[in-house]
Amino acid sequence: MALELEARMPLEYLLSLRCACDSVLHQTKLDKNQKRRDKLHASRVGKTLGYGTFAKVKLAEHVATGHKVAIKVLNRNKIKEMNIVGKVQREIKILRMLMHPHIIRQYEVVETPDNIYVVMEYVQSGELFDYIVEKGKLPEDEGRYLFQQIIAGVEYCHRNRVVHRDLKPENILLDANCNIKIADFGLSNVMPDGHFLKTSCGSPNYAAPEVIAGKPYAGPQADIWSCGVILYALLCGKLPFDDEVVPSLFSKIKRGEYTLPDHLSYAARDLIPRMLMVDPVMRISIAEIRQHPWFNIHVPGYLAAPPLDTAEQARKIDEEIIQEVIKLGFDRNQVIGSLVSRIQNEATVAYYLLLDNRRRAPSDYFQTSFKERLDGTLSSMIPPQVLASYPALVDHHMTGLQSRVNVDKSWTLGLQSQAHPREIMSEIFKALQNLKVSWKMIGDYNMKCRWVHQSDISKENPNMMKDECAMTSPSSVLKFELQLYTVCEGKYLLDIQRATGAHFVFLKLCLALLKELHVI
Numbered sequence: 001m002a003l004e005l006e007a008r009m010p011l012e013y014l015l016s017l018r019c020a021c022d023s024v025l026h027q028t029k030l031d032k033n034q035k036r037r038d039k040l041h042a043s044r045v046g047k048t049l050g051y052g053t054f055a056k057v058k059l060a061e062h063v064a065t066g067h068k069v070a071i072k073v074l075n076r077n078k079i080k081e082m083n084i085v086g087k088v089q090r091e092i093k094i095l096r097m098l099m100h101p102h103i104i105r106q107y108e109v110v111e112t113p114d115n116i117y118v119v120m121e122y123v124q125s126g127e128l129f130d131y132i133v134e135k136g137k138l139p140e141d142e143g144r145y146l147f148q149q150i151i152a153g154v155e156y157c158h159r160n161r162v163v164h165r166d167l168k169p170e171n172i173l174l175d176a177n178c179n180i181k182i183a184d185f186g187l188s189n190v191m192p193d194g195h196f197l198k199t200s201c202g203s204p205n206y207a208a209p210e211v212i213a214g215k216p217y218a219g220p221q222a223d224i225w226s227c228g229v230i231l232y233a234l235l236c237g238k239l240p241f242d243d244e245v246v247p248s249l250f251s252k253i254k255r256g257e258y259t260l261p262d263h264l265s266y267a268a269r270d271l272i273p274r275m276l277m278v279d280p281v282m283r284i285s286i287a288e289i290r291q292h293p294w295f296n297i298h299v300p301g302y303l304a305a306p307p308l309d310t311a312e313q314a315r316k317i318d319e320e321i322i323q324e325v326i327k328l329g330f331d332r333n334q335v336i337g338s339l340v341s342r343i344q345n346e347a348t349v350a351y352y353l354l355l356d357n358r359r360r361a362p363s364d365y366f367q368t369s370f371k372e373r374l375d376g377t378l379s380s381m382i383p384p385q386v387l388a389s390y391p392a393l394v395d396h397h398m399t400g401l402q403s404r405v406n407v408d409k410s411w412t413l414g415l416q417s418q419a420h421p422r423e424i425m426s427e428i429f430k431a432l433q434n435l436k437v438s439w440k441m442i443g444d445y446n447m448k449c450r451w452v453h454q455s456d457i458s459k460e461n462p463n464m465m466k467d468e469c470a471m472t473s474p475s476s477v478l479k480f481e482l483q484l485y486t487v488c489e490g491k492y493l494l495d496i497q498r499a500t501g502a503h504f505v506f507l508k509l510c511l512a513l514l515k516e517l518h519v520i
Contacts (some may be wrong), residue, residue: 164218228275
């Protein structure tokens with residue numbers, strides 16, 4: 001019996017030791033999860049507002065300020081199963097760098113092993129889609145008021161190199177004062193300079209012809225088409241392109257086949273077709289929409305000047321709100337440092353909740369910014385000595401976007417012409433043919449090209465055939481892309497982008513092309 005006890009004791013000891021270790025590990029995991037969940041203690045979570053495939057949205061109250069927020073709960077396992085981790089991360093990153101009264105605000109992101117909690121602005125009046133269904137066609141003054149705000153938000157996105165790609169009334173929310181909030185950036189993307197988007201996405205009824213055709217497309221022009229469909233829906237109470245059979249629907253969109261009701265004003269009947277132009281190069285730009293007679297009726301004062309860039313807004317501190325946040329128990333330096341560095345934490349959540357809820361009407365915000373720009377000063381800018389203590393904007397990618405935007409305001413690189421696009425493309429075809437460039441059409445004004453530079457090889461080996469020269473020196477093969485853009489009404493820009501090949505070969509091609517086009 002004693003031997004049996006001695007044999008069992010080590011096993012029992014090991015089992016108890018293992019249980020103790022498991023308990024410690026479990027408690028450690030619980031402690032880590034608790035610390036993460038503690039970040040959410042600032043909000044009192046309430047009822048569920050809605051469900052999605054991989055997420056649900058809950059209403060919550062920010063305890064410190066008493067203001068309502070919406071918390072999107074994203075399930076990590078479902079995100080992985082659906083292979084959309086990159087998409088979710090991109091949406092969070094894009095919303096983090098957008099600060100505009102007509103774009104849904106993202107206050108904070110809290111991550112746990114199981115879920116991602118996105119604390120967002122609560123917009124209580126629902127979707128624009130439901131508003132249109134309830135009201136039917138809107139009076140033009142009301143439709144214009146909403147459309148002006150939509151264009152302001154989309155313009156801000158494009159200035160920050162962001163394209164939405166899924167603009168539709170279901171993704172546009174209305175606040176208590178019937179002001180627009182553009183939401184659902186799940187299909188949005190950041191546009192690299194000089195590149196095109198290739199993913200066919202969005203809702204078929206609102207998608208541009210070049211998108212549903214599967215061609216490379218310029219994001220802003222596709223968004224403008226969607227805005228044109230939304231404008232039609234606002235003023236007509238129905239969609240311009242609608243068919244239960246998807247191939248038939250796509251055929252109508254590609255042909256631009258729709259009808260304009262007689263009740264529309266002359267100016268509206270002029271603007272809508274300019275936005276629903278099948279040829280993206282001929283489609284109206286946002287700058288031209290701003291100048292259109294229909295858009296310019298009863299324009300609110302804040303639309304007279306574009307809003308401050310995100311970096312400028314981060315440096316613009318409201319001292320009264322700072323004092324309110326300090327009263328809630330936050331340190332002044334921590335609050336200012338977090339705001340300048342665009343860090344999302346409890347202090348910045350409290351600051352922006354107080355700020356946003358004080359701005360009962362978006363026009364107040366814009367009118368203040370507009371007056372400051374007219375004065376040439378920003379009265380509440382952070383003192384230089386404070387800025388020196390904090391590196392502005394932690395997100396270097398966003399900083400790059402802002403610097404490119406600022407540069408783009410002053411110059412445009414490329415060949416500009418006021419000739420008709422078809423004439424420009426005809427001259428380009430002749431030049432490419434003379435240079436023995438082979439090409440493949442991607443769109444009416446977009447092509448991929450291949451050019452073999454042979455002069456240097458031919459001089460060294462005069463007896464070699466051209467095909468042999470090309471095989472001897474792969475570095476002499478250049479692949480590039482040509483695209484014709486709309487700069488403004490009546491002016492077009494030819495952009496040339498190198499895909500593969502030596503840089504010096506690309507420069508020689510550009511020089512030869514300029515000569516063929518009689519530019520030099």
